Amino acid sequence: xxxxxxxxxxxxxxxxxxxxxxxxxxxxxxxxxxxxxxxxxxxxxxxxxxxxxxxxxxxxxxxxxxxxxxxxxxxxxxxxxxxxxxxxxxxxxxxxxxxxxxxxxxxxxxxxxxxxxxxxxxxxxxxxxxxxxxxxxxxxxxxxxxxxxxxxxxxxxxxxxxxxxxxxxxxxxxxxxxxxxxxxxxxxx
Numbered sequence: 716x717x718x719x720x721x722x723x724x725x726x727x728x729x730x731x732x733x734x735x736x737x738x739x740x741x742x743x744x745x746x747x748x749x750x751x752x753x754x755x756x757x758x759x760x761x762x763x764x765x766x767x768x769x770x771x772x773x774x775x776x777x778x779x780x781x782x783x784x785x786x787x788x789x790x791x792x793x794x795x796x797x798x799x800x801x802x803x804x805x806x807x808x809x810x811x812x813x814x815x816x817x818x819x820x821x822x823x824x825x826x827x828x829x830x831x832x833x834x835x836x837x838x839x840x841x842x843x844x845x846x847x848x849x850x851x852x853x854x855x856x857x858x859x860x861x862x863x864x865x866x867x868x869x870x871x872x873x874x875x876x877x878x879x880x881x882x883x884x885x886x887x888x889x890x891x892x893x894x895x896x897x898x899x900x901x902x903x904x
């Protein structure tokens with residue numbers, strides 16, 4: 716990856732020799748000896764050069780299929796990520812068993828989504844993941860954001876189940892039963 720970046724910038728590893736001699740870069744992969752050394756090197760670049768560098772890394776990581784790293788570099792380059800970028804990160808986090816990360820990414824995807832139906836779908840997924848991560852207050856807050864959005868079909872059932880779960884967690888069993896009864900009546904036709 717590092718050689719690809721240097722090549723794209725029209726350079727080669729010889730430009731790194733002073734940093735290697737000074738002990739700032741180590742090994743074949745040219746890794747900084749300490750995170751502060753990396754931060755100092757990045758701070759030494761002009762802002763426009765940092766943007767170019769981050770965009771290049773975002774493109775290279777995306778080509779390698781690492782959307783999370785690509786997303787971080789797009790953010791650093793101020794190239795605004797889209798809702799689909801966050802949704803992809805959320806789905807990967809969910810698959811690897813990180814529901815808290817997935818919940819945050821789904822929430823950010825919902826914030827960036829334009830269509831109310833898409834926002835609703837993403838918020839329900841965020842609430843599900845928050846519940847899986849035992850972040851019950853976050854799940855309840857997320858469900859409250861669904862008011863006024865287009866919640867229909869299967870999404871309505873998911874929403875009702877999550878709302879009922881939240882009520883049960885708070886010991887409001889009668890209210891939970893009402894939510895489930897209403898959802899069942901709505902689904903009956």
